[in-house]
Amino acid sequence: MIKQTTLATSVETSGTGLHTAVPVRVSLLPAPPDTGYTFIRTDLGGFEITASVESVANCSYATTLMRTGVMLSTVEHLLSALRGASVDNAYIEVDNLELPIMDGSAREFTEMIERARIVEQPASRRALEVRERVTVEHEGGRRISIEPFDGYEIDCTINFAHPLIGAQRFLFDALDAESYRREIAQARTFGFTAEIEALRRMNLAQGGSLDNAVVLTEDSVLNPSGLRFRDEFVRHKILDIIGDLALVGMPLLGRVTAEKSGHLLHTALMAKLLRNDAAWKIVDMPVGVSCATV
Structure with missing residues (x-):
């Protein structure tokens, strides 16, 4: 039994x-078995918001729960880290209306998860097959x-008309916690200088800087340190997919194929999947499929 x-x-x-x-x-914080991920707004007297597909309120430029x-808002990177590290249950205390970038x-x-360490619990790990x-x-x-699919695999393709991006594709085993830490977790969000002013007029990206995003001009990267990976852009898309699909509340067993996708498509896919009872079943995670935690 996988716990x-x-x-x-x-x-x-x-x-x-x-x-x-x-x-x-x-x-x-630690949480009991079968909790999943629960956000707690400590600035609002401990108000709880479950990380679930039903809680999604908006996903234009980030995933927002309500x-x-x-x-x-902007819950996807933390959820991605938890799911990527194979953490099943956690309470997440937040003292404002957006997760830090x-x-x-x-x-x-x-x-953070590595510092806290991951421990097994008595209950069997469940998966959405x-x-x-x-x-x-x-x-x-x-x-x-x-x-x-016999596992959890993500095949992601992006295509941007930019000389440093173009067409990129990455195939990833989303149950491999060590590979997540090494190949996905470090990939940063990205944006274009041509879009920044428009975003700020919409009261978005107010806290954006070269310290928390890859910023691209028409033909170069503004960040002095450059890119962490040549294909950092598609790797970050996979990071987002893992975070958004974590809203089902448990690991997935299936193969995801994404082309030019974003938060809206990710959450729409999970909502459509869950509406069709014949398309999924909750099962015990098969032995030999789930990889070791970080």
Whole structure:
């Protein structure tokens, strides 16, 4: 039997919200079996928001959750770190309305999890096994699908008309926690100088800087340190997919194929999958499929 996991101890960090520029402190705490991920707004008297598909309120430029009017935004990088490290259950305390962007990747969240250490729990790890192919398509060739597969694999393709990006493809085993830490967690979010002013007029990216995003001009990268990977852009898309699909509340068993996807497509796919009872089943995680934790 593969057992569920949580954190051995509490750990905290602080930073700034990417879109709101608000200062925020976040703490990760152990949680009982079958909790999944629960956010707790400590600035609102411990108000809880479950990380679930049903809680999604908006996903234009980040994934935002809401419960009875209370919102929490930019949750995808932290959820990606938890799922990528094979943590099943955690309470997440936050003292503002947006998660901190940190360096624009999930690296610092992954390091938090390593500091807290991961421990097994008595209950069996459950997984959502995909039994029928489900697809969501939007205009412009944007699409994402999930189909039956003996594991959890993500095949992601992006295509940007920029000399440093172009067409990039990456195939990733999303149950390999060590590979996640090494190949995905460090990949940063990215944006273009041509779009920054428009975003700020929309009250977005107020906290954005070269310290928390890869910023591209028409033909170069503004960041003095350059890129962490030649294909950092598609790796970050996979980071986002893992975080958004973590909203199902447990590991997935299926193969995801994404082309030019984003938060809206990711959450729409999970909503469409869950609406079709014949397309999925909750099972015990098969022995030999789930990889070791970080």
